[in-house]
Amino acid sequence: MNTSIRVTLDGSSAEVPVGTAVREVLERLRPDLAGQALGVRAGEEVLDLQRRLTQDAKLEVVTAADGDPGALYLLRHSAAHVLATAVRELWPNAGIGFGPPIEDGFYYDFDVPRPFTPEDLEAIEAKMREVVEADHPFERREVSRGEARALFADDPYKLERLEEIPEGDVISVYRDGPFLDLCRGPHLPRTGLVQHFKLLSAAGAYWRGDERRLMLQRIYGTAFFSRQSLERYLHRLEEAKRRDHRMLGKQLDLFSIQEDGGPGLIYWHPKGAMLQFLLRRFIEDELLKRGYELVYTPHLASEALFQRSGHLQAYAELMFPGMELEGEVRGYRVKPMNCPMHMLIYASQQRSYRDLPKRYAEVASVYRFERSGTLHGLLRVRSLTMDDAHIFCTPEQIEDEVLGMLDLVDHVMTTFGFEYRLALSTRPAKRIGSEDLWDAAETALRRALERRTLAYALDEGGGAFYGAKIDCKFHDAIGREWQGATIQLDFVLPERFGLAYIGPDNAPHRPAMIHRAIFGTLERFIGGLIEHFAGAFPVWLAPVQVRLLPVKEGHRAAAADLAARLRAAGFRVELDDRNETVSYRVRDGEVLKIPYILVIGEREASAGTVAVRRRGAEEKQIVMPVEAFMVQLRREVAERSRDPVQSLTAPAGRA
RNA sequence: GCUGACGUAGCUCAACUUGGCUAGAGCGGCUGAUUUGUAAUCAGCAGGUUGUGGGUUCGAGUCCCACCGUCAGCUCCA
Numbered sequence: 001m002n003t004s005i006r007v008t009l010d011g012s013s014a015e016v017p018v019g020t021a022v023r024e025v026l027e028r029l030r031p032d033l034a035g036q037a038l039g040v041r042a043g044e045e046v047l048d049l050q051r052r053l054t055q056d057a058k059l060e061v062v063t064a065a066d067g068d069p070g071a072l073y074l075l076r077h078s079a080a081h082v083l084a085t086a087v088r089e090l091w092p093n094a095g096i097g098f099g100p101p102i103e104d105g106f107y108y109d110f111d112v113p114r115p116f117t118p119e120d121l122e123a124i125e126a127k128m129r130e131v132v133e134a135d136h137p138f139e140r141r142e143v144s145r146g147e148a149r150a151l152f153a154d155d156p157y158k159l160e161r162l163e164e165i166p167e168g169d170v171i172s173v174y175r176d177g178p179f180l181d182l183c184r185g186p187h188l189p190r191t192g193l194v195q196h197f198k199l200l201s202a203a204g205a206y207w208r209g210d211e212r213r214l215m216l217q218r219i220y221g222t223a224f225f226s227r228q229s230l231e232r233y234l235h236r237l238e239e240a241k242r243r244d245h246r247m248l249g250k251q252l253d254l255f256s257i258q259e260d261g262g263p264g265l266i267y268w269h270p271k272g273a274m275l276q277f278l279l280r281r282f283i284e285d286e287l288l289k290r291g292y293e294l295v296y297t298p299h300l301a302s303e304a305l306f307q308r309s310g311h312l313q314a315y316a317e318l319m320f321p322g323m324e325l326e327g328e329v330r331g332y333r334v335k336p337m338n339c340p341m342h343m344l345i346y347a348s349q350q351r352s353y354r355d356l357p358k359r360y361a362e363v364a365s366v367y368r369f370e371r372s373g374t375l376h377g378l379l380r381v382r383s384l385t386m387d388d389a390h391i392f393c394t395p396e397q398i399e400d401e402v403l404g405m406l407d408l409v410d411h412v413m414t415t416f417g418f419e420y421r422l423a424l425s426t427r428p429a430k431r432i433g434s435e436d437l438w439d440a441a442e443t444a445l446r447r448a449l450e451r452r453t454l455a456y457a458l459d460e461g462g463g464a465f466y467g468a469k470i471d472c473k474f475h476d477a478i479g480r481e482w483q484g485a486t487i488q489l490d491f492v493l494p495e496r497f498g499l500a501y502i503g504p505d506n507a508p509h510r511p512a513m514i515h516r517a518i519f520g521t522l523e524r525f526i527g528g529l530i531e532h533f534a535g536a537f538p539v540w541l542a543p544v545q546v547r548l549l550p551v552k553e554g555h556r557a558a559a560a561d562l563a564a565r566l567r568a569a570g571f572r573v574e575l576d577d578r579n580e581t582v583s584y585r586v587r588d589g590e591v592l593k594i595p596y597i598l599v600i601g602e603r604e605a606s607a608g609t610v611a612v613r614r615r616g617a618e619e620k621q622i623v624m625p626v627e628a629f630m631v632q633l634r635r636e637v638a639e640r641s642r643d644p645v646q647s648l649t650a651p652a653g654r655a
Numbered sequence: 656g657c658u659g660a661c662g663u664a665g666c667u668c669a670a671c672u673u674g675g676c677u678a679g680a681g682c683g684g685c686u687g688a689u690u691u692g693u694a695a696u697c698a699g700c701a702g703g704u705u706g707u708g709g710g711u712u713c714g715a716g717u718c719c720c721a722c723c724g725u726c727a728g729c730u731c732c733a
Contacts, residue, residue, distance in 0.1 A: 107728095115659055203728030204658030211730050215658055218728070246726095250666075259706075259724055318732085366733095371656050372724090374731060384733060471733095483733060520733045552690045580691080587694035601692055613693060620693055 008058045009040070022059070023049040030061055037061045038193065039074050039186050046070040048186035050140040064193070066229040076101035078138060078176075078188040079197050079223040080108045085136075085179035086127035087112075087219075090120075096181065097157045097207060097216050104233070104479065105222030109205055111157070115217050116202040124219070125199050135192030136177035140185055142170055151180060157207065158182045196230040197223035243477035245530035246377040252535050252592060254526075254543075255378065264375040264382030266523055271543035274572070275529070276385070276522050278541055280363050283387050283518060286411070290404060292359040292389060297341035299365065303331045309340040310496055314465075318368045334367040339490070339515060342390040343497040346511075351501040356511065357393035357401055363522070364388060378527030379482055385522040391514040392499065395440055398512050402448035402470070402487060405516050409472055409485045410452075412518050417642050418532060420484065421473045422454055425462035432465060433491035441468045441489045441512075466492040472520075477531040484520035484528065489513070536593040536615060540637045545572045547589045551582055551601035558605040562598070562626065569630060571637075586613065596633070 004015050009029040016025060026049065027034050039048045040059040047059075062070045080099035087094050087110055095111025116124075143151065145162070148171050152158040162182060165171055174183045176191050188194065198221060205218040224230040241247070249255050254272030257265065268276055284294065303322055306312045311319065315336060322331035335341065342360045351358070365385045374380050391401050406422075413420050424445055427438045445468055449456050456470070463469055467489035473481050490513045493499075500508040519525035529537070539545055546566060550559035556577050566573045574594075576585050582599060589597040599611040599621070610629055611621045635641075 118660090201727060202659075205729045206657075209730070211657065215729075217658080220728080257725095263724070368732085371731065373656060373658095373729085375725095380732075386733065486733065517733065524733060549693085551692055554690085579689085581689095581696060582692050584691090584695055585693090590694055597693075599692065603692090611692080 005053060006056045007053060010060055016053070018054055019052045021049065022047055022051050022053065025053065025059070026061070033061050033063065036063045038064060038071055038188055041070050046073055046186050048074065048138070048140065049189055050138075051186070064225040066224050066226055071225065072223075073101050074186055074188050075194060075225060076106040076223050077186070078191065079194045079221065080106040081138070081174065081176055081179065081181060081183070081187065082128050082131050082191050082194050082197075083108050083124065083199070083219060083221060084110075084181065085131045085176055085191075086124050088179055089127050089131075090123060095157055095216070096155060098161075099181070105200065105220060107218050107220045109207070109216040109218045111207075111214070111216050115204065116219060121199045121202060121219065125197075128194075128197070128199075131177060132191050132194050134177055135190050137190050138187035139175045140172055140187070141175070142172050145171060148173065148182060152182055155182075194223060196225065196227050197221055198230065198234065237478065240477040240479075243531045243534045244377075245379075245477070245527040248530050248535040249378070252530075252543075254530070257377075262382075263372060264370060264380070266378065266381055266383065272526070274543040275526055275537070275541060279519065279522060279525065280387075282415075283412070284361070284363065286408060287359075287361045287389070290359075290408065291357075292361040295342065295345055295360045295362050297338060297345070297362060297364065298335075299367075300332050300334055301340065303333055305340050305344075306333055308496060309343070309493060311336060311340065318370070320367055320369050336366050336368045338362055338364055338366060338386065338388045339390055339493055340497075343493055343499065346390075346392050346499055347497055351392075351499075351511070353394060353501050353503045353509075356501055357391050357397050359389060359391045361387070361389035378523045378530075379476060381521075381523050384524070386517050387519045387522065388515070388517050391516070392494075392501075392511045393514070394501070394503075394509070395512050398441070398444040398489070398514065399448050399451075401514060402445055403451060405487050405514075405518075406448055406452055406454065406470070408518055409487075410454075412485075413472070415640055416529060416532065418474055418528070422449065422456040423459050423462075423471045423473065424449060424456050425459040425464075425469050425471065427468060428461045428463050428465060430465055431463070433467070437491055438468065441491070445470055445487075445489070464488060466490050474528055476528065482524060482528065484525060485518050486516065486520065488515045490515055537595075538640065538642045539595045539633065540640045542593075542595050543572065544574050544592070544594050545633070545637075546596045546598060547574045547576050547585075547592075547594045549576050549582060549585045549589075549597060549599045551599060555600050555602070555605050559600045562600060562610070565626070566630070569634070571630075571633060589613075590615070598629075 004017050007014055007016055007025050009025055012029050014025065014029055022040050026037055026040070030037070037049065039046050039062045041062055042057050042059055046062060062068065062074065065071050077100065080101065084096055084099055087108070088096070091110070091112050097109030097111065099108030100106065148162050149159065151173060152162065162171070172183065172185060174181050174185060174187055200220045200222060202217060202219045204215040207213045207216050222230070222233060224233065249272065252271060253269050254275065255269055256267045257263070258267055261267065303312065306319070319336045320334050322333050324331055342362070345360060346358060363385065365383050367383050370380060370382050375382070393401055426442050431438070449470065469486060469488040471483050472485035474484050475481055494510050494513045499511050501511050503509045548559045548563050550556045559575055559577065563573045563575045576589065578585065586597055593615060595615045597613040599613070601611070604610055604623070609623050609625050611623050612629055613621050
């Protein structure tokens with residue numbers, strides 16, 4: 001067995017004995033950085049300076065940098081320990097759960113007698129500063145299982161975790177000052193390096209994320225290497241609140257949720273309804289171009305249907321309760337999904353392989369009894385309008401169908417300028433359908449993704465029990481991730497409904513079935529759009545595209561004529577002839593984020609021109625002939641342009 | 656659903672740590688004056704059973720209980 005290993009650090013390498021600490025390698029190979037190094041990167045993994053090397057390694061030094069995920073990982077993981085150290089000082093008997101770094105910070109879960117208050121957080125933060133000032137070294141030690149059991153004899157959560165560490169794995173503990181944690185690491189060299197941090201919130205969180213188990217108290221915080229980065233982050237959070245679709249929805253009068261009407265049920269006001277109308281028209285046009293057929297089905301059906309589809313067995317707790325209708329033997333339910341209805345249409349006649357694929361699309365509201373605590377503006381509701389479709393095809397056609405859907409998803413997302421992420425979810429442990437079926441399904445999805453060379457995350461075992469799926473995710477204003485488009489294979493429903501097509505062999509075969517939604521739901525998609533555009537919708541989507549302001553009373557008639565003309569040309573126009581100054585009305589239009597404000601005064605009325613003020617443009621007014629403006633507007637709508645039109649200039653020789 | 660916080664005019668927010676006269680302000684609305692040229696003209700008026708229902712108290716926006724709703728997180732999901 002080798003007693004020495006070869007270690008390469010930032011390009012230079014050395015032969016060192018097995019078990020040499022990273023710190024020693026560093027002092028030998030990069031003495032210049034020894035003081036600044038926080039850890040090293042070994043491929044994907046970050047190691048701290050105390051780690052002993054047991055095999056050949058290629059390392060890179062990690063130094064303090066807010067742009068380096070590895071450095072931030074060390075920092076935030078250590079900040080979580082500093083937090084726990086402080087909490088243990090103030091609540092010596094606090095139980096400790098997990099405390100990992102996360103996307104934008106870190107958290108730690110505690111078992112304490114009462115929930116933390118905002119004042120507690122301040123006190124904890126002050127105590128954290130003391131821990132930082134004490135500059136305790138983070139000490140790593142590898143221990144035996146027996147020793148670990150003894151060390152954490154009073155920490156039931158740690159003991160539970162300990163027992164899950166597989167036999168043979170290294171068990172390590174980290175100490176900083178008085179605080180000892182069962183932890184894999186890595187950590188910063190010392191607590192003193194955690195300089196710029198802030199505790200953000202506290203809330204309950206179930207131990208191990210299991211709602212049947214005890215609720216611990218979680219504290220969230222964030223940390224950066226520089227004060228500027230911390231402040232920039234906190235400022236970004238503030239900014240994000242101004243994009244919140246719930247606030248903008250109220251300000252721009254798009255929608256409301258009525259306490260008298262019930263939670264999670266959306267009232268679309270005229271301007272929000274216009275958004276929904278435009279999106280619907282957009283997607284339905286796209287679907288018709290792609291060989292879909294539109295269907296309309298009832299929002300209500302006999303319980304027998306949902307019995308047959310399996311919803312009443314598998315999905316009952318998300319369905320609104322049944323209703324008894326006078327004189328009817330059976331109960332009725334509002335639909336939580338459209339698939340059972342589309343199944344019935346397919347099953348209404350005999351199908352030939354020549355008919356396939358059959359693509360039924362329906363933009364329809366469905367109703368789901370989401371748990372009250374999960375409701376969130378437009379992003380999680382109880383009446384949701386899906387741009388739903390069900391594709392019935394032969395197993396061989398699945399791949400091409402999925403490919404077409406991925407193209408449509410991409411077309412839609414790029415039209416709106418949405419960044420998105422795809423995830424492929426494969427067979428879960430609890431599933432139905434033969435292995436052959438799953439193999440074919442997963443292969444079809446994967447091959448479709450790869451044929452379009454799309455990057456995707458793999459969610460092993462994350463599929464639904466009835467089929468594999470591809471999901472598309474996007475972020476809201478404050479960075480929470482939501483699911484939008486979804487493409488799901490389904491092996492169950494064709495079976496349950498006994499669907500068939502007659503193949504070339506003159507024998508019946510079971511068709512494959514794909515559920516899919518591109519927007520996901522109009523509610524969630526519009527919520528996302530509002531935040532994405534911060535309420536400043538591109539012209540083709542803006543509920544009001546143009547606002548006309550006559551300068552004074554005498555110009556009202558000219559403005560009204562122009563409004564009528566624009567409307568006749570298909571534009572969405574408002575006339576603002578209120579008895580207010582031009583400045584006031586311009587401001588009002590700006591606040592409402594209307595793309596074009598046109599001022600009509602003496603000059604314009606007599607010359608047939610308009611003074612155009614384009615939202616966000618440098619130049620505050622550009623005088624141009626009405627015709628030229630209309631051409632411009634028409635082009636912008638046709639192109640679904642997302643950027644302010646740069647070419648909007650006055651014709652040469654303008655007055 | 657769970658834990659915690661919150662709920663005052665259409666909107667945003669006041670009403671003192673410790674219950675005390677008729678619950679205030681800005682924006683918005685209405686009326687009038689002003690006839691306005693690119694981000695707020697001036698004046699007046701109206702607008703509230705302080706989420707709902709109970710309770711404590713001489714007295715409750717303020718304290719207690721229940722319910723409804725909202726927010727953050729957990730869980731779940733389009």
